[in-house]
Amino acid sequence: QKEVEQDPGPLSVPEGAIVSLNCTYSNSAFQYFMWYRQYSRKGPELLMYTYSSGNKEDGRFTAQVDKSSKYISLFIRDSQPSDSATYLCAPTRRSGGYQKVTFGIGTKLQVIP
Template sequence: QKEVEQDPGPLSVPEGAIVSLNCTYSNSAFQYFMWYRQYSRKGPELLMYTYSSGNKEDGRFTAQVDKSSKYISLFIRDSQPSDSATYLCAMKDLQGGSEKLVFGKGTKLTVNP
């Protein structure tokens, strides 16, 4: 079993739809939770970064973390064609002093105009 599980999709939605992306994890030591967006042939760019359980909102994006269920989500409201990309969840385990990120597989999203 991988430490971080993410449904790779692909996911296709019409413009304006609400998109829900999810990851589950098995390592209780994960303390920081991130969502990255990756356009084709580009490096990942950070969208959301959370530490504790609960919700964090930034514009059309909302990140949710439920540490008790080991489950994180990203919601995109009023999705736009420019949101079409691969979305990667990532988590940080600080054991041993490492700052490494552990990523999910990524979910490929297409928003159709």
């Protein structure tokens, strides 16, 4: 079983829709929960992160973590064509001497004008 499970999509939505992206994880040691966005043929870039269970909002984006069910979500309100990208959930924990980031395989999102 993978430590992090993420539906690869693709997910296609009309402009203005609310998008829900999700991951599940199995390791209780994860402490930080990050979301990265990756445009085609580019490197990933950090979108936002949370530390504890609950919600964190940043503009049109809301990250949600439920540690009891090991469920991570990213919501995008009023989605725009520029949001078309692959979204990677990335829970993080200490492992030996480094910050171990376990990336999901990514969900490809397409927002249609």
